[in-house]
Amino acid sequence: MKMRNFALSASVAAMIASSVTIASADDVEVLHWWTAGGEAAALNVLKEDLAGQGVGWKDMPIAGGGGTDAMTVLRARVTGGNAPTAAQMLGFDIKDWAGSTGKLGNLDSVAEKEGWNDVVPAALQDFSKHDGHWIAAPVNVHSTNWVWINKEALDAAGGKQPETWEELIAVLDAMKANGITPLAHGGQAWQDATIFDAVVLGVSPELYKAAFIDLDEAALGGEQMVEAFDRMAKLRTYVDDNFSGRDWNLASAMVIEGKAGMQMMGDWAKGEFLKADQVPGKDFVCIRFPGTQGKVTFNSDQFVMFDQGGASEAQLAMASSVMSPTFQSAFNVVKGSVPARTDVPNTDFDDCGKKGMADFAEANAAGGLYGSMAHGHANPASVKNAIYDVVTAHFNGEYDSAAAAEELVSAVEAAK
Amino acid sequence: MNRLQQWLPRLVLAPSFFVILVFVYAFILYTGYLSFTDSRMLPSYGWVGFENYTKLFALRHWNTALVNLAIFGVLYIGICSVLGLFLAILLDQKIRGEGFIRPIYLYPMALSFIVTGTAWKWFLDPGIGIENTFHNLGWTSFHFDWIKDRNYAIYTVVIAAVWQSSGFVMAMFLAGLRGVDNEIIKAAQIDGASPARIYRKIIIPMMRPVFLSAFVVLAHLAIKAYDLVIALTGGGPGRATEVPATFMYSYTFTRNQMGVGASSAIIMMIMVFSIIIPYLYSELKSGDNR
Numbered sequence: 001m002k003m004r005n006f007a008l009s010a011s012v013a014a015m016i017a018s019s020v021t022i023a024s025a026d027d028v029e030v031l032h033w034w035t036a037g038g039e040a041a042a043l044n045v046l047k048e049d050l051a052g053q054g055v056g057w058k059d060m061p062i063a064g065g066g067g068t069d070a071m072t073v074l075r076a077r078v079t080g081g082n083a084p085t086a087a088q089m090l091g092f093d094i095k096d097w098a099g100s101t102g103k104l105g106n107l108d109s110v111a112e113k114e115g116w117n118d119v120v121p122a123a124l125q126d127f128s129k130h131d132g133h134w135i136a137a138p139v140n141v142h143s144t145n146w147v148w149i150n151k152e153a154l155d156a157a158g159g160k161q162p163e164t165w166e167e168l169i170a171v172l173d174a175m176k177a178n179g180i181t182p183l184a185h186g187g188q189a190w191q192d193a194t195i196f197d198a199v200v201l202g203v204s205p206e207l208y209k210a211a212f213i214d215l216d217e218a219a220l221g222g223e224q225m226v227e228a229f230d231r232m233a234k235l236r237t238y239v240d241d242n243f244s245g246r247d248w249n250l251a252s253a254m255v256i257e258g259k260a261g262m263q264m265m266g267d268w269a270k271g272e273f274l275k276a277d278q279v280p281g282k283d284f285v286c287i288r289f290p291g292t293q294g295k296v297t298f299n300s301d302q303f304v305m306f307d308q309g310g311a312s313e314a315q316l317a318m319a320s321s322v323m324s325p326t327f328q329s330a331f332n333v334v335k336g337s338v339p340a341r342t343d344v345p346n347t348d349f350d351d352c353g354k355k356g357m358a359d360f361a362e363a364n365a366a367g368g369l370y371g372s373m374a375h376g377h378a379n380p381a382s383v384k385n386a387i388y389d390v391v392t393a394h395f396n397g398e399y400d401s402a403a404a405a406e407e408l409v410s411a412v413e414a415a416k
Numbered sequence: 417m418n419r420l421q422q423w424l425p426r427l428v429l430a431p432s433f434f435v436i437l438v439f440v441y442a443f444i445l446y447t448g449y450l451s452f453t454d455s456r457m458l459p460s461y462g463w464v465g466f467e468n469y470t471k472l473f474a475l476r477h478w479n480t481a482l483v484n485l486a487i488f489g490v491l492y493i494g495i496c497s498v499l500g501l502f503l504a505i506l507l508d509q510k511i512r513g514e515g516f517i518r519p520i521y522l523y524p525m526a527l528s529f530i531v532t533g534t535a536w537k538w539f540l541d542p543g544i545g546i547e548n549t550f551h552n553l554g555w556t557s558f559h560f561d562w563i564k565d566r567n568y569a570i571y572t573v574v575i576a577a578v579w580q581s582s583g584f585v586m587a588m589f590l591a592g593l594r595g596v597d598n599e600i601i602k603a604a605q606i607d608g609a610s611p612a613r614i615y616r617k618i619i620i621p622m623m624r625p626v627f628l629s630a631f632v633v634l635a636h637l638a639i640k641a642y643d644l645v646i647a648l649t650g651g652g653p654g655r656a657t658e659v660p661a662t663f664m665y666s667y668t669f670t671r672n673q674m675g676v677g678a679s680s681a682i683i684m685m686i687m688v689f690s691i692i693i694p695y696l697y698s699e700l701k702s703g704d705n706r
Contacts, residue, residue, distance in 0.1 A: 068670045075669075079458060096457045096672060187653055242543040244564045244653040381672040382456070389477055389655055396566050396654035407476075414475065415673070 027056035028314050030303070031077075032088035033070045035063045042334040049321045055314045060084055067093075078103065083306035085315060089136065091127055091377035092384070094304055098130035105305035107134040110316045114323060119341040121360075123369040124300055127377070136302040137322040138340035140332050141360060143296045144266040144372045145198040145289040148252070148273065153180060153261040154285060161287050165202060165231065168290040172238045175261035183235060184251040184260035187244030189392040191251075193374035193384075195235065195264045196391045197297050198289035200228045201370070205295050208370055212378040212387075215416070221409040229394055229401035236395055244396070255284070264289060266299070266375070270336040270352055286352040288359065295368040296359055299375035300340060386415035444685065451678035459674065468679040477655060478680065481663040484570050488659065489638040491574045492581070496634055497627070499578065500585025505615060507586070508593045518590070521583035529580065533647025536576035537563070540648075566656035569649055573641075573657055576648055581637065585630050592626035593619060628695060635691045639684055660684050 028050065034043050040061075047057045062070035067090060074087055083103065098104050111117070111134040120128065120138060128136040149161070157174035160167070175182040185191060201208045203224050210219035219225065240260075243251075252272035254260035263269060270286065278284050288295075303322055305315045321327055328339035333348045338356045342364065346357045363369040371377030376384055390411050394404035451469070454462040472478050503521060507514055524532065539545045540563040550558040562568035596619050604614050642661035649657045651666075660680060668677025 072669045075458065100456070100458050100460070188650070189652075189654070241561065242541070242564065245537075245650055381670065385666070385671045392652075392654040396652075396656070398566065398654060398656075411476075414471065415671075 026054065026314055027058050028085040028318050029058040029060055030086045030088075030318075031060045031062065031070060031074055031084045033062055033064055033067045034088070035061045039335060042331040045327055045330045046318075046321055049324070049327060050318060053317050053321075055317050058085075078306070083308075085308070085312070086303045086305050086318060088139075089302055089304045090375065091299060091371060092380045093376065094127050094136055094302060095130070096380060097304065098135055103307045104130065104135040105307045105312075105315055107137065107305060107316065107319050110134075110320050110323075114320065116323060116341075119343050121342060121364040121369060123298070123364070123371065124340060127300065127371075128302060136304045137319040138300050138302045139322055139328075140335055140337035141298050141300045141340050142266050142268060142337045142375070143298050143356060143360065144194050144374060145201055145292045145295070145297050146267055146269070147198075147262055147264050147287050147289050148255055148269050149262040149285045149287065150255050150258050150260070151281075151283055151285055152258060153178070153255075157261065161285060162290045163293070164290050169234065172261070176238065180258070181238075181240040181254065181260040182262070183238040184254040184263045185235075185239045185243050186246035186248050186251045187239075187392075187396070188247075189388040190374055191248055191265070192232075192392045192395045193388050194266060194372075196228070196232060196387075197372055197374045198264060198292060199231045199235070200225075200373075201295055201297055202289055202291035203228045203231070205292075205368060205370070208297075208373075212373040213370065215379060215383065215412055217409050217413070220412055221405045225405040225408065226401045229404045232391070232395055233401060236397075266372075267336045267338075267352070267356055271334075274336075274350075280351040286355065294359070294362055294366060295370070296363040297370050297372040297377075298360075299372045299377045301337075302340075382415040383412055386411040447678050447681050450674060451682050453675055455674035455678065457672040457674070464675070468675040469683075472676050472679050472683070475676075477658060478660075478663060480655060481658045481660045484657060484659050485639065485641075487570050488574055488577070488641065489635065491571070492577050492638050493631060493634045495574070495578045496582045496585045497630055499582040500630065501589050501620075503582065503586040504589035504593055507590055518587070521586055523583070524580045525584040527580065529577075529641075529644040530647045532576050532580045533644045536572070536579070537648050540572050540575075563649065564653060566653045569653060569657045573645055573648055577638075577641070577644055580644075581634065585634070588626055588630050588633075589623070592623040596622050628698070632691060632695045636688050639687050639691075660687075 032043070034040055050057055062073050064070065067088065070088065071093060074084070077083055089097065116128075116134065117125070124138050124141065128134055128138055153175055154161070154171070156178050157171050160171075162168040162171045172182040185195070197208075200211065207219055207222075207224045207228070210216040211225060248263075248265055248269065249272050251260070251263050252265065252269045253276075255263045256273060256276045256278060267286075270280075273280075273284050280286060303318070305319065308315070323341065325339070325341065325344045328341060328344050329348055332339050332344075333353065336353070338349075338353065338360050342361055344357075346354050349357065360369070373379065373384060373387060378384070379387075387408065390399075390404055390408045393399060393407075394401070399407060450459055452463060452465060454460055454464050507518060511517075540560070542548065542561040542564060547558060547560045563572045600618060600622075601614060604618055609617070640661055641659055642665065645651060645657055645659055645662055651658045651662050661684065664677050664680045664684065666677075667673045667680060671677075
């Protein structure tokens with residue numbers, strides 16, 4: 001009897017629980033990993049905009065930067081036949097999902113009406129479209145080839161912003177002589193790879209494209225790649241002894257506090273500086289990684305809609321809101337990134353944001369816009385991680401540069 | 417009434433039996449099947465034979481994981497057993513305050529490996545941990561940065577794991593020591609055997625089953641080690657402390673190579689079974705004799 005009671009109450013509980021998780025047709029259930037203060041506030045703009053149109057928002061945040069945990073949850077839900085309305089995704093994840101399930105919603109109608117084709121750069125469209133159909137709405141564009149320098153430390157080291165590799169080394173040497181850690185860095189595979197992005201792009205943009213986007217063996221194992229690894233080894237000499245495992249925001253804090261000279265990190269690092277009341281140009285300087293001015297390695301967060309028997313009204317409304325210039329500006333001012341459409345006014349952005357937008361437009365016009373390898377926009381996750389393995393092993397001294405280039409070829413080959 | 421008594425135990429066990437059948441054994445079979453398919457991001461069912469296994473063993477990364485497991489497993493089991501036995505023998509000397517001391521040794525086991533890993537990450541961090549403390553005390557030549565050194569980082573995992581588990585092993589051994597028949601010990605004492613000799617020749621040989629149990633518990637903990645490594649080193653520096661469990665997770669869930677991940681899971685299962693099955697066999701056999 002007791003057993004039956006238990007079974008009964010358990011099934012009632014299960015029914016209540018399941019009825020709660022089913023969102024009504026007019027709501028959007030959104031899976032994302034924007035849980036940090038600023039990001040969550042920025043997302044609120046979108047929520048309120050949708051609420052104004054009568055579309056409810058069911059939040060499904062899965063914390064964890066980079067979204068690997070979120071992707072694991074998403075996989076479980078889609079496999080179980082319970083896909084959310086929309087999910088935040090990055091780069092090749094979108095392509096993988098589109099290619100392997102075909103269960104993504106079609107946003108062509110709203111895209112056509114609002115002319116997305118003309119305002120979203122082609123390099124981004126490559127990720128937002130599958131078989132010529134819009135399947136995702138890009139929210140922002142981060143670029144990864146930035147260097148964040150403590151102004152005071154730079155002034156003490158000569159005051160000139162480095163524009164070439166040689167000048168960079170000179171500045172780093174001067175900072176070392178001044179008794180601070182020249183390069184603030186966290187020894188995690190993705191951070192090593194973020195620097196590697198910029199270093200390879202700095203050696204030559206052609207190398208970047210051939211090696212990371214085309215996965216050309218000759219480029220992956222070539223002379224220039226060995227040089228790129230040599231530069232990584234050189235940079236390794238400027239980090240402190242205690243760098244391994246450090247989180248990126250702690251590295252930013254070292255620059256803010258003046259304990260370290262500079263950090264090479266994507267533009268999300270700017271948020272850390274702003275939070276510490278630092279003023280761009282006065283307290284810190286943002287420059288492109290020396291030798292990569294005019295080129296941009298980007299990664300872009302996008303909202304992918306899952307197919308629910310044709311795109312629902314709520315999905316189209318959400319896609320339209322995401323792409324509205326007001327939201328793009330409001331969100332990206334907070335997030336540190338730049339808008340995914342090129343026609344958004346830059347009035348609300350700070351100096352670094354304005355520079356980011358100008359660089360983005362310039363790179364787009366001149367064909368210098370590349371997907372970031374370190375952030376899953378140049379090649380699929382399996383290849384990306386294989387490259388991570390080699391880069392981080394080399395950075396930690398496991399191989400010399402020639403061996404690393406050789407290993408890169410075989411690791412990429414095995415992961416393809 | 418009699419028939420009910422006969423059926424009741426089976427009836428009560430049936431739900432859990434079926435749940436385990438499906439959620440453990442069926443999924444083991446499913447994983448086994450996936451390891452022979454071309455699954456990448458989501459499960460897919462194109463048969464590829466042993467390709468995933470050949471790929472797996474060609475991966476440097478997997479070899480690192482296996483070597484790490486060997487180092488970790490041998491040291492972890494060895495040190496825990498020796499230390500556990502030593503502590504148990506000390507506690508067995510009928511000392512005062514045993515009831516107070518025993519839980520102190522046992523408490524680390526109450527923590528999860530995540531807590532142990534995080535705490536030891538801070539202790540071992542040269543910037544804030546032991547090294548820094550000694551520097552502040554004035555011993556500036558003191559140097560202990562294993563956790564940042566890719567050649568030694570795996571040993572820090574051993575240190576943390578031993579700290580966590582040796583108390584538990586001690587408790588197992590202590591129970592074993594207390595279980596030895598007092599008559600035999602008294603007889604040996606009357607024959608003039610020294611305490612050291614009694615332990616070596618009589619008590620420890622009689623504790624063979626306890627050793628076996630301790631070995632099985634520690635061995636499967638070693639093979640499953642995941643949370644400790646994630647919390648302590650995150651698999652770093654570089655990939656220096658990657659173990660099979662972390663490898664399996666990353667290939668299955670973050671690298672979109674589910675086939676390779678599944679094959680590594682199967683290899684881990686074979687490792688566990690090769691330890692458990694002989695143990696079960698010997699247990700069941702001795703059960704028959706009784």
